[in-house]
Amino acid sequence: MKAIGIIISIILFSCSAYQKAEYSEQSNLITLIKSRCRGKCPVYQLDINTEGESIYHGIANVRNKGIFKFKLSHNELIELKxxxxxxxxxxxxxxxKTKYRDVAYTTIKYQGTSHSYRSSWEASPLKSIVEKLDRLIQQNVSTGNNQKKIYKQ
Known part of the structure; x- marks a missing residue:
């Protein structure tokens, strides 16, 4: 019985490793990272590659924890670009960045250029893009959608 459990574990981990390997970070077009704070700040990362393939990793203080994979439509990708x-x-x-300890940062990377700002800054020029990416996450990583969950925490 113990051997069956070990075999199943090996199969699950090998499939998970394969799915992660097929998504290349080198082909990333957009990356959105929300950092930790001492409070209840949402912590997650979203990577979107040039084909619209997206990986969302919900880490803490988010509705959907774990790693999810979904694909943006061609129109959604063009609209983002x-x-x-x-x-x-x-x-x-x-x-x-400042050296304050309890400030969440949002980092956005696009075609190799990266910008970070305090998530609490209302006047950030990046706010509209972050809101758009957050909407895409909600649409594609919510219960009942056709997303593919890779790993659950």
Whole structure:
């Protein structure tokens, strides 16, 4: 009986490793990272590659914990790219991180350029993009949608 449990564990872990391997970080187009704070700040990471394949990792203080995989439509991907281009993402100048300990940061990466800002800054030029990405997460990683859950915490 113990041997069956070990075999099942090996199969599950090997499938999980294969699914993670097929998504290459080198093909990432967009990455959104929400960092920890001492309170109830949502902590998660979203990676979207050039084909619209997306991996969401809900870590803490989020409705859906674990790793989920979903695919954006061609139109959703084009709309995101246009929003980044209209904002002139590569040209934005944002104040550097401060050394405060209890401040959550949002980091957005697009085509190799990365910007971080305090999540509490209402006037951030990146707020509209973060809200759009959050809506895509809610639409694709909620109970009942056709997302593929890779790993549950």
């Amino acid at each position: 246009n929003q980044f281009d209209e904002l002139k993402f590569h040209e934005i100048k944002i104040q550097q």
